[in-house]
Amino acid sequence: MDTSSMESVKLRTGSSPGQRPFWQGERAIQWAVAIVVCFLVLAPVVPLLVQAVADRALYLDDIQPTFGNFARLMEDTEFLRSVLNSMIFAAIGTTFSCVVGAVAAILIGRTDMPMKGLVSGLMIWPIFISHLVITTGWSIVYGPAGYVTMTFKLAFGDVPWNLYSIVGMSVVAGVCQVPITYLYCLTALRSSDPTLEDAARAAGMRPLTVFWRITVPLLRPALIMSSILNLVMLLEAVSIPLVFGRPADIEMFMSYIYTRAISVSSPDYGLVAAAACFLVLLVVVLVSSQRVLLRKPERFVTIAGKATRPRTMRLGNWRFVALAALLLYLAILVVLPLAGLVTYAFSSFLTPLIPIREVLTLDNFRLVLSTPVYVRSMTNSIIIGVVGGAFAVAIVALLAVVVHRSTFPFRRFLDIISLLPRAVPGMIAGIGIFYVTVIVQPLGWLRETIFLLMIAFTMRYIPLGYGAMATAIIKIDKQLDKSGRAIGASWWTTIRRIVLPLMVPAMLSSYAILFIHFFKDYATGVFLVAPGSEVLGTTLLQMFLSGETGPASALATIQLAITALFILGMRRIAGVSLYG
Amino acid sequence: MADLSLKNVSRHFGGFAALKDLSLDVREGEFVSLLGPSGCGKSTTLGLIAGLDQPTSGRIMVGGRVVADGDNGTFVPAEDRELGLVLQSYALWPHMTVRGNISLPLEIRKVPKKRRGELVEEYLSLVEMSDYVDRYPHELSGGQQQRIALARTLVYEPVVLLLDEPLSNVDAKLRERARTWLRRLQRHFAVTTIFVTHDQSEALTMSDRVAVMSEGRLVQFGTPEEVYARPGDPFVADFVGSSNLIKGVLEIAGGDARLVVGDRTIRVQKPQAIDAGGPVTMAVRPEKIRVLAPGDDRDNVLDIEIKDSDFLGARSLYHADLGGQAIRFESRANDLRGPVRVGFSADDCFVFRG
Numbered sequence: 001m002d003t004s005s006m007e008s009v010k011l012r013t014g015s016s017p018g019q020r021p022f023w024q025g026e027r028a029i030q031w032a033v034a035i036v037v038c039f040l041v042l043a044p045v046v047p048l049l050v051q052a053v054a055d056r057a058l059y060l061d062d063i064q065p066t067f068g069n070f071a072r073l074m075e076d077t078e079f080l081r082s083v084l085n086s087m088i089f090a091a092i093g094t095t096f097s098c099v100v101g102a103v104a105a106i107l108i109g110r111t112d113m114p115m116k117g118l119v120s121g122l123m124i125w126p127i128f129i130s131h132l133v134i135t136t137g138w139s140i141v142y143g144p145a146g147y148v149t150m151t152f153k154l155a156f157g158d159v160p161w162n163l164y165s166i167v168g169m170s171v172v173a174g175v176c177q178v179p180i181t182y183l184y185c186l187t188a189l190r191s192s193d194p195t196l197e198d199a200a201r202a203a204g205m206r207p208l209t210v211f212w213r214i215t216v217p218l219l220r221p222a223l224i225m226s227s228i229l230n231l232v233m234l235l236e237a238v239s240i241p242l243v244f245g246r247p248a249d250i251e252m253f254m255s256y257i258y259t260r261a262i263s264v265s266s267p268d269y270g271l272v273a274a275a276a277c278f279l280v281l282l283v284v285v286l287v288s289s290q291r292v293l294l295r296k297p298e299r300f301v302t303i304a305g306k307a308t309r310p311r312t313m314r315l316g317n318w319r320f321v322a323l324a325a326l327l328l329y330l331a332i333l334v335v336l337p338l339a340g341l342v343t344y345a346f347s348s349f350l351t352p353l354i355p356i357r358e359v360l361t362l363d364n365f366r367l368v369l370s371t372p373v374y375v376r377s378m379t380n381s382i383i384i385g386v387v388g389g390a391f392a393v394a395i396v397a398l399l400a401v402v403v404h405r406s407t408f409p410f411r412r413f414l415d416i417i418s419l420l421p422r423a424v425p426g427m428i429a430g431i432g433i434f435y436v437t438v439i440v441q442p443l444g445w446l447r448e449t450i451f452l453l454m455i456a457f458t459m460r461y462i463p464l465g466y467g468a469m470a471t472a473i474i475k476i477d478k479q480l481d482k483s484g485r486a487i488g489a490s491w492w493t494t495i496r497r498i499v500l501p502l503m504v505p506a507m508l509s510s511y512a513i514l515f516i517h518f519f520k521d522y523a524t525g526v527f528l529v530a531p532g533s534e535v536l537g538t539t540l541l542q543m544f545l546s547g548e549t550g551p552a553s554a555l556a557t558i559q560l561a562i563t564a565l566f567i568l569g570m571r572r573i574a575g576v577s578l579y580g
Numbered sequence: 581m582a583d584l585s586l587k588n589v590s591r592h593f594g595g596f597a598a599l600k601d602l603s604l605d606v607r608e609g610e611f612v613s614l615l616g617p618s619g620c621g622k623s624t625t626l627g628l629i630a631g632l633d634q635p636t637s638g639r640i641m642v643g644g645r646v647v648a649d650g651d652n653g654t655f656v657p658a659e660d661r662e663l664g665l666v667l668q669s670y671a672l673w674p675h676m677t678v679r680g681n682i683s684l685p686l687e688i689r690k691v692p693k694k695r696r697g698e699l700v701e702e703y704l705s706l707v708e709m710s711d712y713v714d715r716y717p718h719e720l721s722g723g724q725q726q727r728i729a730l731a732r733t734l735v736y737e738p739v740v741l742l743l744d745e746p747l748s749n750v751d752a753k754l755r756e757r758a759r760t761w762l763r764r765l766q767r768h769f770a771v772t773t774i775f776v777t778h779d780q781s782e783a784l785t786m787s788d789r790v791a792v793m794s795e796g797r798l799v800q801f802g803t804p805e806e807v808y809a810r811p812g813d814p815f816v817a818d819f820v821g822s823s824n825l826i827k828g829v830l831e832i833a834g835g836d837a838r839l840v841v842g843d844r845t846i847r848v849q850k851p852q853a854i855d856a857g858g859p860v861t862m863a864v865r866p867e868k869i870r871v872l873a874p875g876d877d878r879d880n881v882l883d884i885e886i887k888d889s890d891f892l893g894a895r896s897l898y899h900a901d902l903g904g905q906a907i908r909f910e911s912r913a914n915d916l917r918g919p920v921r922v923g924f925s926a927d928d929c930f931v932f933r934g
Contacts, residue, residue, distance in 0.1 A: 195671040198632050199729075201658035202665035203685040204736065213684065217675045 026491040030408040033398045040395075040459040041420050044432030045280070047439060051273035058269070059438045069274035079256060079275060085245075086253040089170050090234035094227050096174025101181025102223060104326060109189035110215065111313045113322045120186075122330045127179040128563055129338070130520035130537060132239040133556045136544050137337030138163060138172050139243060140344050140553070147340055151352040164248035169240050175333045177233060181226040188222035189215075207313050221294050228290045232283050236425035238523045242545060253279060254427060254523075261431065262526060276428040283423040338560070345553035364554035373534055374555055380450050381519055381536035382562070388454030389515040392465055393507050395458065400469035400503075401495050405481060415470075422463040426523035429460055434527045448530035456528055457518045464517065465510045472506030473499070505576075512570045516563060582643025582739040583608045584629065584772055589638030590650070591624050598624045600796045602638070606789075609770040611763070613783035616793035617819065622776045623744060625793075629774060630665050630742050631658035643739055664738030664771075668745040670729040672717035678704070678728050679713045685736045703731040706765070722749040723758060730762075734769060741766070741773040747782060759786055780820050784808065792816050814932050817863035824864050824907045830931060832856040839931065842903030847879045848929035860931045866897060868928040869909035871920055878923030885919050 051058050055066040073079055104123055108116045126134060141148045143163055152159045162168050196218070200210045241252035251259075253275075261272045315322060344350045347359040368374045402408050403415045421429065433456045437443045446452040476499060484494035522537025529538045536559055543552035570576040584606040591599040599621040606612045614622040627633040628648065629640060637650035642663070647656040658665075672681050679700055686696045704710045707727040717725060726746055733741065746762070747755050763786050766773050777783050783790045784804040792800045792807060792815075800812040811817035814825050828841040830851070837850040839862045848862055872881065884900040884907070896914045900907050909922055 193669060193671065195667045195669050196673055198630075198658070199665060199667055199671035200673070200684075201632065202630050202661075202663060202742075203688075203733070204659045204662065205685075205688050206659055209688055214673055217673075220675070 026406070027408075029398075029492060030402050030406055033395075033402045034408065034410060034414055036395060037399050037414060037418060037462070040455070040462060041417050043436045044424055044429040044456075044459060045420065046432075047435035048273050048276055048280075048428065048432045051269055051435065052277045054270060054273075056270070058435055066270075069270035072271055073274045073278065076271075078251060082251040082253055082256040083278075085166060085250055086235055086241075089166055089173065089237075089240075089252060090231050092167060092170035093173035093177060093234045094230040096171055097177035097181045097230050098223060098227055100174070100329065101178045101226065102185050102219065104178070105182050105185030105189060106211075106215070106219075107322050107326065109186050111315050111319065111322065113315065113319045113326075115323060119323070119326050119330070122334065123182050123326075124179045126176055126334060127183075128516050128520070128567060129560065130239070130522055130540075131173075131176045131237065132243075132522045132537065132540055132544065133341065133520075133560065134176055134334075134337060135172060135239045135243045136549070136552070136556065137339075137341035140350065140549070141337050141340035145351075147343075147350055147352060148336070154352060164244050164250075166250060169244045169250070171333075172244070173234050173237055173240050177230040180230055180233075181223070184222040184226035184229075185219055188219055192218050211313070224293050225290060228286055232286055232422070235279065235282065236427075236523075238425075238427055238526075239541070242541070254425065257427065258526075272431065276425075276431065279425060279428065280423055283425075287419075287423060341553050342557050342560070344549065345557040348550070364550045365558075367551045368554045368558070371551075374539065374551070376532070377534040377536045377539040378555075378558065380453075380534060381559075384450055384454050384457060384535060385515040385519040388457055388518055389511050391454060392458040392461060392514050392518075393511045396462060396465035396469045396510060397500065397503060397507055399462075399466055400473045401499060404470065404473045405478075405495065405499055406491065418466050419463050421460055424460075426460055426521060427526050430456060430524045430527040433459070447528075448533055450533045450535075452528055453525055453533060453535055456524050457521060460521070460524050461514055461517050465514050468510045468513065469503065469506055472503055476502050508570070508574050508576045512567070512574075512576050515566060519563060519566075520559070582772060583610075584643075584740055584774070585639075585641040586625070586629070587639045587641075589625075589628060589635045589640060591621075591628060591633065592636045597796055599628070599635075602793075602796075602798050604791055604798060604801065606772060606774065609772055611766055611773045611775065611786060611788045613775045613777055613787040613790045614793055615777055615780060615783040615790050615820070617778055619795075620793040621796040622778075622793050624796075626665075626742050626744055626774060626776050629740070630663055631656060631661045662736075662739050664733035664736070664741045666726075666729045666733050666741070666743045666746050668748055670717075670725045670746075670749070672720075672725055672728055672732070674717050677714050677716055678709070678720075681717070681728060682732045682735055685732065689736060699735055703735045706734075707731045723751065723754050726750060726758070730765070734765075734771075737769075738771065741769075741771045743773065743775045745777055746775075747777075748779075755782075762786070784820070790820070792820060794819075811863065811930060814861045814863055814934075817865075817930060817932075821865055821867075822908075824866060824869075824909075826862045826864070826902060826905050826907065828860060828862060828903075830854060830856050830858060830860045837931065839929070841905065844882070844903055846882075846929060847926040848931050849927055851931040854931060854933050859934065861934055863930045863932065864924060864928055866908040866910045869907075869922050869924045871909070871911050871913065871916065872923045876923065879926040880929070881921060881923045883919060883921050886917055889916070 047058060052069055053065050053067065055064045055068060104119070107113050108120050108123070113119075140146055142161065143149060146163075149159050149161075163172065197210050197214055200214045201207075205213065235253060237252070238254045238258065241250075241255035242258060244250075245252050245255050257272055257275055260275075261267045261269075340350070343356065345364050346361065347356060348361045348363060349359050350356070399414065399418060403411045403418075408414075424432070433452070434447075437447045437452065446455070480502070481494045481498055484498045485491070489497065520537060521535070522541045525535045525538040526541070529535060536555070540552055540556055540559070543549075543555065584604075586602055586604040589599060589602045590597065602621070602625060604612075614625055616622050624633070628635050629642075631647060634655050635648055635650040639646060639651070640648040642661060645656075646654055647661055648654060673684070676684065682700045682703060683696045686699060691699070700713065701710070704713060707730055709724060709727050709731065712720065712724065712728070717728070720728065726749065729746070747758050750758050759782060775783070775786065784807075787804055789802060790800075790804055790807050791798055794815050800807055800816045802810075807816060807820050811820065811823070814823070817823040818825060826839065826841055826846075828839040828846075831838040831840055831845070832850070835850065837848050839846045839848050839860065846862065851860075854860060870876075870878070872878065882902065884902060886898050886900050888899040890897040890899075891914060892910075895910050895912050896916070897908055897910050898916060900909070900920075
């Protein structure tokens, strides 16, 4: 080693690397990240827990601890019935999405079916659209007075379906959740080692045997994970119970809470909080059951010896049958409801009795664009998506760095706690965050501002953004930052100059995903919006529930258009890949 | 057991020819290695024999039966060829225990349950893994997985055994033992075996015959001794073992052939069918070049200057210069430096065109 060059570095910089007291700065950053994340994650839960065992609303004085709320809850037969309904609903919906999602993933991931790109693109579309919009589309097309229902009735006298039943609602919910199963299975299929199937073929197994004995068992973890996620999301579903369940008098979990917390003049906060705690507990049990079910992940994960081309199964002429089945599914269950919604937006009244041509109008859009509260909802949502999304990406990126690339003593704890929001349904989280602003006086100013919604959405979607970040950071070779440290860079410099730049693609796709979720969310804001801080989702929910379907469809159409433009833009301009 | 024959087999991927016109005849019970650097087409060949891939043209026969013919479209899929394939990753099905892995091929062959159990026991003891019957693949080391993969393949008595670099995931120290063990197992079953490897010492120690491949072509096919002692071209000379490749001009005077390199001449084995006066490449192995004691004589004696040396333990490899070209030689003496006198026999110098 040439010592003179070493000396010259010292002369130029005035210090040799390694002498600077870097660790104080390092720990300070890590603690800051930890505190912010803990606050975001715990803020919605802790007040709820307190409220559940308090005898009166938290903002009142002289609160006494009590178990009365839980006792009242358990005596309430309506509650028990709603729990049962929700469970049946979630089970049927999950089964539906499990079957459809897995079949589609196998057809697209492992066979020679034609037009895979188009079908795959359509399969994941529902993930970008809020359940509220899909649900409303379904009611416009397949509801009792829906376009297709009426057409069918005119032709055959009766229809064999009824959306206002548990099975009907479950199918709609299942359709909404199919993309989750599909994406989990497709990822599993793409990352699984194709030589496992080669070995089976060479050992004498026919393609169908290989499929049942090797391919499907290896999909088990993906199926379990996506099913639990779907179960949780369906237990927390708000739009379907409100849009279909209430008119049909089928009460479900979230409609039970909604009814007692929003649509009455004096909400029973204790009871609502107790019910919410019950649901959170149920979800925690479900999520931890996943750990038990998948306790030996090595039994399913294999690493390929070398890169091999995944082989596709030849379906012969069946490949056209497969394509037709998937296209039919997509057309009837995904595209048609959305088309119905958009058509409704452009018409004054939608029925097969009057030709569409005669009812076409732009009145709905005129109304929407001339009503300040609707326009404000739109601009607020865009600002929250753009600014709040960036804020959330910054937090999850730093969280990923602290958990996976630091010596921070509580990093394991942070890793686990960051998944907690997944267990707290959006609407319930909203109640919790509302409490925080009430109890913590200095945060009071946040109420009636869109900052509160940004914070709420960030908290709500930390697991989503963090999941994408964690996957990306694990793939970055640790030797890269080790060599950063070896040349004398501090932890923070290494993170800033080496790790974070390598995470830029992951940050961009996280940003896109978070923007879309912030933009479509309609449940978290229910308790938090105030005059001036309305958001698109919540406004749409109010409009649909109060029967303003025309203007609501117009607003939803605008939402769809903005989402589509955003996705296209991110894909074309930034080259961001959204879900494969 | 069966013999195996490939006739003019080619495989194109779009415009890229991964395999060009390969013909190969493997006798019943023979152990043949496909040896070559990565990308030479050896794994492609194995995939074609296994039936995981279809040849663009040419014919493949196993035991007299045509299993693939690119010219008339005949193609017997992998599962109907009754071959055994052990892959580099071993591809043990991770969701099944060792027992499950070994008995599945028997199950699909409708072997009764009781007999399956016996066979699993028998083959596990054959690969010395009887204690691991209830383990999952992830609970086994690389070497253990390799044994299970072999047991899983041998248990249904395939007519040909195909091995794709099965030793590359085994620790270096265990690899030599695994070679001997694998070879003994193969002799025990007398199963025709195709062994794909890029490791020349594996190929030389284990095979009855070695097929050296390069850039999609078969460049030489012969016993290990032949391939080592009489390489067919400079590539084989250098890839199997190692050779100095010296470029020069061929001179033939009477019965003697000489290579002219700058102002030096080297006596070489007289080549067949190469005319004098053209540019040629001469190959001579570093271990054939000896440092001469005073008074020693050889066909070729060169005074050269040592430029660098690599200490290899029992011997050292020295780098020197011959008319502007690099030449290496080995010696047991570890401390040579400066000018030395080396010599080698004309019989160890092979000349190739180009």
